[in-house]
Amino acid sequence: MPDNEEKEQPRRRQARGERRIAQLLDAAATVFTTTGYTAASTNAIAREAGVSPGTLYQFFPNKEAIAIELGGRLVHEMQTAYGEALAPIDPATPLEEAVGAAVDRFIAFNCQHPVFFALMHGPDIPGRLTEEHDALHVALVGRVEGLLSSILPEAPAADIKRTAQMVLGIYMAGLELILAHEGAERDAYIREVKTALTRYLDPLVGDRLGRSGLTTTP
Amino acid sequence: MPDNEEKEQPRRRQARGERRIAQLLDAAATVFTTTGYTAASTNAIAREAGVSPGTLYQFFPNKEAIAIELGGRLVHEMQTAYGEALAPIDPATPLEEAVGAAVDRFIAFNCQHPVFFALMHGPDIPGRLTEEHDALHVALVGRVEGLLSSILPEAPAADIKRTAQMVLGIYMAGLELILAHEGAERDAYIREVKTALTRYLDPLVGDRLGRSGLTTTP
DNA sequence: GACAAACACGAGCGGTCGCTCGCATTCTGG
DNA sequence: CCAGAATGCGAGCGACCGCTCGTGTTTGTC
Numbered sequence A, B: 001m002p003d004n005e006e007k008e009q010p011r012r013r014q015a016r017g018e019r020r021i022a023q024l025l026d027a028a029a030t031v032f033t034t035t036g037y038t039a040a041s042t043n044a045i046a047r048e049a050g051v052s053p054g055t056l057y058q059f060f061p062n063k064e065a066i067a068i069e070l071g072g073r074l075v076h077e078m079q080t081a082y083g084e085a086l087a088p089i090d091p092a093t094p095l096e097e098a099v100g101a102a103v104d105r106f107i108a109f110n111c112q113h114p115v116f117f118a119l120m121h122g123p124d125i126p127g128r129l130t131e132e133h134d135a136l137h138v139a140l141v142g143r144v145e146g147l148l149s150s151i152l153p154e155a156p157a158a159d160i161k162r163t164a165q166m167v168l169g170i171y172m173a174g175l176e177l178i179l180a181h182e183g184a185e186r187d188a189y190i191r192e193v194k195t196a197l198t199r200y201l202d203p204l205v206g207d208r209l210g211r212s213g214l215t216t217t218p
Numbered sequence C: 001g002a003c004a005a006a007c008a009c010g011a012g013c014g015g016t017c018g019c020t021c022g023c024a025t026t027c028t029g030g
Numbered sequence D: 001c002c003a004g005a006a007t008g009c010g011a012g013c014g015a016c017c018g019c020t021c022g023t024g025t026t027t028g029t030c
Helices: A015-035 A042-049 A053-059 A063-086 A095-112 A114-121 A127-151 A157-179 A183-208 B015-035 B042-049 B053-059 B063-086 B095-112 B114-121 B127-151 B157-179 B183-208
Strands: none
Touching (some): A015 A053, A042 A053, A042 A063, A063 A095, A063 A114, A063 A127, A095 A157, A114 A127, A127 A183, A157 A183, A157 B157, A157 B183, B015 B042, B015 B053, B015 B114, B042 B053, B042 B063, B063 B095, B063 B114, B063 B127, B095 B157, B095 B183, B127 B157, B127 B183, B157 B183
């Protein structure tokens, strides 16, 4: 069977259809952000997009598929974002700068796409999306682990893993505070998150670089 | 109308009724923990408690009231718990001990009552319960603020507030990790949370106690 | 212009959920 | 012991939600 071009794609989208899809995803983003996934009704999404429920179901087989598609696009964008944010391991740059740059990237992304936080942190997200979120999470943890173990090659893997998880946890907690504030106060919280992460990590990298760490009772 | 004893209390509970209420609240706790508030159905709670839906509604006017009552009791217990955990400001004890003791208290509470975390962190909690949660949160932040400002009397109130919020945020993030693990790994995460909090706060109190803080470029 | 496919509509189907109501059973006070 | 309150039951009501389907309109192709 050499010429079944795709597994299933008897649908030739027109330009109008692509526009509708984007329209519906935008509407879904706002509805999901305000009410969460479960409480969001497909009729409400269609209404927000200015179309009928039937129209919505011409482009998405069910409610979950909307979240999947939306989440998928966000994850894709996120991957490029954190690829730029965490990829280059530059041992020469001081910790504060590295942390600051990474945090700034992620903050910018989450401020541009508030749905992301809402979709990925609700306890009511559909199964398929949970997998994507978990995959993204372990990818992020893996990246941080890679950075940490390149700086601390002698540390046990389990310790590295815990530290990476804590780093992400601290960042997430800070992100919630950051998104809850605006203007100058938001900037202050951004600085505070960077401070917290730097203080948490400084004793680790400080030891290696021969700086004065917080090692007690030498 | 001088003798309307209470606003509304024509209901004289029997011992059996009190037992049923406790039974229903226990059932609600398990259902809420496993499925969250919105997804939890009153019929499921009644089934879990081994009673009929009608019986449930003899003791609670609606689904929200169940969560309210359950949340109220938890908040009450929580208040005594954090009263013991954060009340005594002992400037002599080292930071690590103080943080460690406080964290241990809260961890113990949350491990005994996993509903608390589920109810207070779902995006779908009913309005009245959100108020209780917010009240508890500002109370906790206030306590931490009090502790911090007693140690750092010269620090601006806004900075103290942000630090207190970050402390709670780091703890909450750690709590999620702690609850997600068991046994030795859980203990390791408990230690990690204490480490993170200590490192975050040490430069602040370290300055005051004349220890070597992380103050850069003096 | 003709024809098919893609697009759009919205009433409504099946199902679930919160909650009610009529009635049976058990407890309590006099 | 008995009247009445408290407790218990469970079928089912009304509302909403995800989703469908028959029908009509627009778009691309020849």
